[in-house]
Amino acid sequence: MIPVCALQDLxxxxxxxxxxxxxxxxxxxxxxxxxxxxxxxxxxxxxxDGWLDGCAVECPLHAACFDLRTGMPxxxxxxxxxxxxxxxxxxxxxxxxxxxxxxxxx
Amino acid sequence: MRVIAIAGxxxxxxxxxxxxxxxxxxxxxxxxxxxxxxxxxxxxxxxxFLAGTMSAAELALESDDEALDVDWRLGARAVALDxxxxxxVLDSGERIVCDGVVLATGARARRLxxxxxxxxxxxxxxxxxxxxxxxxxxxxRLVVIGAGFIGAEVASTARGLGLAVTVVEQxxxxxxxxxxxxxxxxxxxLHGEHGVELITGVGVAGLTGADRVRSVxxxxxxxxxxxxVVVGVGAVPNTEWLAGSGLDAERGVRTDARCATGIPSVxxxxxxxxxxxxxxxxxxxLEHWTNALEQPATxxxxxxxxxxxxxxxxxxxxxxxxxxxxxxxxHRRDGDRMEVVDGDPAARRFSAVFRRGDRPVAVFAMxxxxxxxxxxxxxxxxxxxxx
Ligand SMILES: Cc1cc2nc3c(=O)[nH]c(=O)nc-3n(C[C@H](O)[C@H](O)[C@H](O)COP(=O)(O)OP(=O)(O)OC[C@H]3O[C@@H](n4cnc5c(N)ncnc54)[C@H](O)[C@@H]3O)c2cc1C
Ligand code: FES
Numbered sequence: 001m002i003p004v005c006a007l008q009d010l011x012x013x014x015x016x017x018x019x020x021x022x023x024x025x026x027x028x029x030x031x032x033x034x035x036x037x038x039x040x041x042x043x044x045x046x047x048x049d050g051w052l053d054g055c056a057v058e059c060p061l062h063a064a065c066f067d068l069r070t071g072m073p074x075x076x077x078x079x080x081x082x083x084x085x086x087x088x089x090x091x092x093x094x095x096x097x098x099x100x101x102x103x104x105x106x
Numbered sequence: 107m108r109v110i111a112i113a114g115x116x117x118x119x120x121x122x123x124x125x126x127x128x129x130x131x132x133x134x135x136x137x138x139x140x141x142x143x144x145x146x147x148x149x150x151x152x153x154x155f156l157a158g159t160m161s162a163a164e165l166a167l168e169s170d171d172e173a174l175d176v177d178w179r180l181g182a183r184a185v186a187l188d189x190x191x192x193x194x195v196l197d198s199g200e201r202i203v204c205d206g207v208v209l210a211t212g213a214r215a216r217r218l219x220x221x222x223x224x225x226x227x228x229x230x231x232x233x234x235x236x237x238x239x240x241x242x243x244x245x246x247r248l249v250v251i252g253a254g255f256i257g258a259e260v261a262s263t264a265r266g267l268g269l270a271v272t273v274v275e276q277x278x279x280x281x282x283x284x285x286x287x288x289x290x291x292x293x294x295x296l297h298g299e300h301g302v303e304l305i306t307g308v309g310v311a312g313l314t315g316a317d318r319v320r321s322v323x324x325x326x327x328x329x330x331x332x333x334x335v336v337v338g339v340g341a342v343p344n345t346e347w348l349a350g351s352g353l354d355a356e357r358g359v360r361t362d363a364r365c366a367t368g369i370p371s372v373x374x375x376x377x378x379x380x381x382x383x384x385x386x387x388x389x390x391x392l393e394h395w396t397n398a399l400e401q402p403a404t405x406x407x408x409x410x411x412x413x414x415x416x417x418x419x420x421x422x423x424x425x426x427x428x429x430x431x432x433x434x435x436x437h438r439r440d441g442d443r444m445e446v447v448d449g450d451p452a453a454r455r456f457s458a459v460f461r462r463g464d465r466p467v468a469v470f471a472m473x474x475x476x477x478x479x480x481x482x483x484x485x486x487x488x489x490x491x492x493x
Contacts, residue, residue, distance in 0.1 A: 043150070043154070044154075045475065046475070049475040049476040049479070050479070051479050051483070058479075060475035060476065060478070060479050061424060061431075061433075061475065062395070062396070062399075062424075063396070076121075076124070076167070076169075076399070077147075077167075077399070079169040079170075
């Protein structure tokens with residue numbers, strides 16, 4: 001489990017990026033936390049910098065939208081999903097359980 | 107509407123085919139493209155692809171599971187449009203009779219006058235990029251003519267590959283047209299910071315070399331030795347083939363905000379179109395990726411007679427140079443007031459907003475995507491001058 005930050009440091013509507021083996025983005029959507037791979041599958045942009053709209057994040061570069069629950073893109077230009085990861089909160093501290101790397105979208 | 111023909115098989119053409127299917131069109135869609143390749147993405151050609159970190163396969167715009175049911179005519183050029191007969195004529199002689207026509211033939215790189223020399227490149231197509239990449243070897247001397255976005259990106263990528271790079275720009279300040287002199291200056295400074303020489307306010311008089319280029323002559327008498335030259339002096343819309351069709355297509359195909367041309371059932375999208383832009387309140391030709399991606403939804407609705415208001419979204423483009431990400435949205439005019447609203451230009455991390463009166467009309471950011479995204483949305487809410 002990788003520590004992210006204190007729960008109180010990630011307010012509703014915000015995102016934080018952490019450097020794991022690959023960068024991970026953790027989002028707080030109305031009190032529910034989601035973690036996905038931070039790098040957009042289209043080109044090189046950080047999804048933690050994206051626009052949060054409900055359970056979707058819009059990439060800040062070319063506006064591909066990813067569902068935070070599934071990692072699936074809603075349409076072009078992204079063709080592949082991002083990986084999703086489990087988030088847990090222990091004693092007011094956020095952790096992510098990073099999924100083993102796998103090939104996506106093949 | 108049973109058959110729709112799309113001329114141009116790149117981002118705007120493919121996006122229109124997608125938009126037509128999404129809007130429920132189940133007739134035949136024929137897409138004509140003069141390049142031999144399936145639709146591919148151009149922006150990486152001056153960036154990741156040229157740097158060698160992205161393959162040609164990764165440029166593909168279609169996804170593997172995409173079932174568009176399109177009748178492709180690749181390696182075929184449209185040479186005439188006869189609106190009366192609703193026919194597109196191809197260079198092979200084939201005539202495509204259709205009910206609706208989408209013009210998406212984009213633009214091509216402008217060239218220097220004179221006969222071409224080996225070692226002199228323009229960059230617009232995959233084949234251009236493959237040819238250029240083969241010549242970008244470490245230690246070679248590259249002269250880039252034109253410090254616009256493509257020229258700056260090529261210079262940046264070539265520098266990363268270890269070439270000695272000089273950029274020549276006729277204007278006093280590069281990018282002053284789109285960004286204004288102040289921000290143009292901030293971007294231009296990136297060249298020097300990364301060991302690229304930028305020569306401004308001087309034109310190119312000509313190139314020398316027997317069969318291969320040897321040097322670039324400037325109008326002030328200087329001569330720059332060159333192993334490779336890239337000409338990045340803008341793009342020209344591919345609309346000559348429409349001569350005689352009755353369309354107004356001299357500087358691009360003129361359309362209204364709904365992508366409709368002067369001829370019923372003929373629409374135009376992307377880099378080849380000069381469209382009324384609700385945000386800018388003017389007819390403009392955008393050479394931006396996002397426009398070619400988004401405008402087709404409007405064009406498809408127009409063609410199918412569906413009600414859809416043109417997007418009030420602000421025009422948007424980005425550029426990557428020397429590791430810096432540049433983003434711009436909106437429409438800047440001379441006289442607009444620029445204000446840095448976040449960060450610090452000296453730190454190469456900042457956002458700036460242009461205002462006309464009190465109204466924000468454009469936003470620029472360097473390495474600040476999150477702040478930029480918020481402002482970009484604010485523009486959408488604040489701006490459009492009504493159609
Ligand atoms: C190197 C490079 C880097 C770029 N980087 C960026 C960037 O960072 N950000 C950004 O916003 N934009 C960028 N752009 C711009 C972006 O790629 C274009 O706006 C976009 O490609 C326009 O799409 P389009 O389909 O309208 O036209 P095009 O991509 O030009 O496609 C038109 C197609 O039609 C074909 N065609 C032309 N005439 C005919 C004919 N008579 N018959 C059949 N086919 C024909 C052409 O060969 C071409 O394949 C870049 C462009 C280039 C070249
Ligand atoms: S990098 Fe995210 S959509 Fe292009």
